[in-house]
Amino acid sequence: MSIDIFLNLTVRGLTTGAVYALVGMGIVLILQTTNVMNFAQGDTGMFITYLAFFMITTAKVPYSLVLILAIAAGAVVGLLVERFMMRSVRSRSHLSLIMLTLGLSLLFQGLAAFLFKTEPRLFPPLVSGDPIKLGPIILGRQDIVVLLAAIATFGILYLFLYRTKQGAAARSISQDEYAARVLGIPTPSIYMLVWAIGSALAGLAALLIVPRFSLEPSFMGLIQVKAFTAIVLGGMNSVFGAAVGGLIIGVVENLVAYQFPAIKDSFMLIVIVIVLLVMPQGLFGKRQQRRF
């Protein structure tokens, strides 16, 4: 492998990793605050991408407006899911909550297949034009957008979690939900807010990456598995870990795929197993420690 190829694989891996990071950060945000692994994260994004597709192709809405509408639609979906699905089940059974998100994922896939048909559609990229050359590295314009979006999202999430009182409340709930309720933190509205942000991220992520694939009801499936891998590697309980984990997975996957194309996807599942065995707390995760 020449150095040029290596560099290109790495940078292109970073842009793929940014996608995993975007999906992963949304999952971690919801997981940490509400203690629910959202298996519908990917398919929420898929469904919103279909809505965006028809806004662009049929209704001829300008792309930038569609992007904003897609983020807003994601937030609304998140609000509704929390308010009308999660909330009533939360006090009854935790396992049911996780099953609900699985069901939601299937619901979105079925609905998309029913409403929009399963044949793949080509989704136009946000920015088109010739690839950009940086020395020996060749990068697609959309890839750069994805990378920048991931960085911006990380920044916004960081500011939300560490600079706003709602963010502090979300962190407090993740550490001790009972204490948060006792202190009078309105936990239901924080849950709604976090679901809204997480699902808005799902919409943004799916919209940014769909041009690289084609739009069909199952296109987010494998990406979500990779995002889970990123979260496990990053340590489950840190948005930062999900971001870095996503980037690492993207690069490693790309390098492995170049040498051994056949094991590209299964390799990541092996990584999950190894990480869980050797360092279950991941790269940036904290082991739970509490002192009373």
Added chain:
Amino acid sequence: MLRVDQVVSGYGPIDVLKHVTISLDKGEIVAVLGANGAGKTTLLRTITGLIRVRKGSVTFGDKVLNGLSPAEVVKCGISHVPEGRHIFPDLTVEDNLLLAAYAMPRSQQKGRLDAMYAMFTILAERRKQAGGTLSGGEQQMLALARGLMPNPRLMLLDEPSLGLAPKTIGTVFDTLAHLRESGVSILLVEQNAKRSLELADRAYILVTGQVALEGTARELSGNEMVKQLYLGGTR
């Protein structure tokens, strides 16, 4: 000021409190004593809205608290310091305090924060430290300060001396006495019956979810049964 009237509440199919009636006047410290499982913590949780009132009513001033969420109860002027302190271990002391005054405007939060640091100087020194790194006694001070942050008229305290060294227990009770001076009413649930009765004006004794005995702290301290059961008295 606080009236718990014929309240029934509990978990799942079980009623823990069975028609409990207690009251508390402004400026009073009232202790609730009883064995494990008697329903003391359930009583506090019911007042705060963490558990639903099944029958009866809880009123504070002229406000009915039945059905309010914990966040709304805090806004009415009642704070709850839970058993086991429940400090957020990875948040700083300052964030722990600020979250306790979640509904308060930022400008007022600052004033309350300064008041807390003046009252608990150890917390001022540790303000940027993670809550989980504090010692047990410091965590209890932080828990008390969190209870005071929203500037409550009534504080519910659940086992504030549990698991603390005797010297620290002394500090906790001194703080409570000091709070009474400043006009905060306190409903105190404690294992340490002797110290509670020394501090409290009045007390209730709960036995299996019912008020078995009530009276002034002095009356109860002199009661033979109370001596036997709760004060470790000898014949």
